[in-house]
Amino acid sequence: MCGVCGCGEGEVRIEPEHSHEHHQQEAIREDPSERSHLVRVEQDILAKNDALAGHNRAHFRNHRVLALNLVSSPGAGKTTLLVRTLEALLPETTAAVIEGDQETTADADRIRETGAPAVQVNTGKGCHLDAQMIDSAFNRLHFSDGILFIENVGNLVCPAGFDLGEAHKVVIASVTEGEDKPLKYPNMFAASSLMLVSKVDLLPHLDFDVDALIANARRVNPAIAVIQVSAKDATGMDSWLQWLAGARGMMAATA
Ligand SMILES: Nc1nc2c(ncn2[C@@H]2O[C@H](COP(=O)(O)OP(=O)(O)OP(=O)(O)O)[C@@H](O)[C@H]2O)c(=O)[nH]1
Ligand SMILES: [Mg+2]
Incomplete structure (x- = not known):
């Protein structure tokens, strides 16, 4: 994880285990002034x-x-999913993509094959996109009157803390990840307007309870919308495209 995103912020809770009392003593010996300096830097x-x-x-x-x-x-x-979405949207709806990965331009290359403009941001050691990166990338796109998809760095923790100026966060939870992810990484699910449950074409081969995943997501965010999708067999694509049209309509109405 990077040293700027607040990974070290807040209370660290470690479940007590009697056989490891020395670990707790080590934690108490930590220099509190160093820690509060770090927290101040992160807050800035x-x-x-x-x-x-x-x-x-x-x-x-x-x-x-x-x-x-x-x-x-x-x-x-x-x-x-973005490739499938762009294939469905273009050319009637204009769209552009900012791709975030630690390394490679592979994802931006995949997006450009659809005809949509894309800018790759490589974050190096960083584990999330930030608003400055998006400002620079958006200025390169010269884009207006459409949908800007920002694909963040794959990470369920740090991107939750960084507002990029987006209208909505959309969290994608695949059916191979386990139903417990919203409970283990609640900030991301709490910050998202929509959860896309992805790769549902795999469900017949898995021991995965979609209802339990949705219930867990709604425990941390009762208002979260949910759509089940498959980029493989196009399940749920109509609902996802409808959601996008609704979000655009809402934006136009409040402009
Ligand atoms: N069966 C199935 N496989 C999928 C589906 N969507 C993606 N995959 C596969 O999942 C793998 C990862 O897909 P990506 O689209 O690269 O995932 P990503 O979230 O963009 O990955 P990062 O950018 O590396 O975080 C690939 O092997 C895809 O072919 C789907 O709907 N069904
Ligand atoms: Mg990707």
Whole structure:
């Protein structure tokens, strides 16, 4: 994890285990002044990010752009779903993509094959996109009047804390990840407007309880919308496209 995203912020809770009391003593010996300095630095970084995210949000509004921040663990199917989505949207609806990965331009290359403009952001050691990266990437796209999909770095933790100026976070949870993810990584599910349950074509081969996943997501976010999708056999694509049209309509109505 990176040293700027607040990974070390907040209370760290370790379940007590009598045989490991020395671990607790080590934790108590930690220098509290060092820790509070780190927390202050992280708070400054997040405050600066929030200000830039506000700038991005105004920028998107002025360009009539619906910006969506797609977040998930690595390999949940973000790029594959985006490719299918762009194939369905273009050319009637214009769309562009900002791709976030630690390394490679592989995902932006896949997106460009659909005809949609894409900018790859490589975060190096960083584990999330931030508002500054999105500002720079958006300025390169020269994009207006459409949907901007931002594919965040595959990570269910840190991207939850960084507002990019998007209208919505959309969390993608694949059926191979386990039903417990919303409870283990609640911030991401709490911050998202929509959960796409991906790869549902695999369900016949798995011991996976979709209802339990949805119940867990609604425990941390009772208002979260849910759509089950497969990029393989197109299940749920109509509902996803309808959701996108609704979000665009909502944005136009409040402009
Ligand atoms: N069966 C099935 N496989 C899928 C589906 N969507 C994606 N996959 C597979 O899942 C793997 C990862 O897909 P990606 O689209 O690259 O996932 P990603 O979330 O963009 O991955 P990162 O960008 O590396 O985090 C690939 O092997 C895809 O072929 C789906 O709907 N059904
Ligand atoms: Mg990807």
